[in-house]
Amino acid sequence: MSVARVTFSLPESDVRELKKLAANWGTTSSGAVARLIADYRTRQLDLAMAEGYAALAMEQASEARLAFGAQAEVVLRD
Numbered sequence: 001m002s003v004a005r006v007t008f009s010l011p012e013s014d015v016r017e018l019k020k021l022a023a024n025w026g027t028t029s030s031g032a033v034a035r036l037i038a039d040y041r042t043r044q045l046d047l048a049m050a051e052g053y054a055a056l057a058m059e060q061a062s063e064a065r066l067a068f069g070a071q072a073e074v075v076l077r078d
Contacts (some may be wrong), residue, residue, distance in 0.1 A: 018032055018033070021036075
């Protein structure tokens with residue numbers, strides 16, 4: 001993995017919080033930022049998957065209603 005050096009400015013309170021996170025996680029400030037970004041990516045993927053599963057469930061429920069209707073016609077006719 002290639003690493004790039006970046007410089008950015010943060011409010012002092014955010015820098016203190018970042019240093020606390022890094023200390024709690026046993027890493028550097030850069031490591032804490034990398035972990036926060038990785039966690040963000042994971043949450044975004046989880047949200048996208050949840051949305052996809054919800055859409056799939058709605059689609060399957062619609063198909064089930066159609067299938068049950070067709071099945072009821074056959075069963076009631078016999």
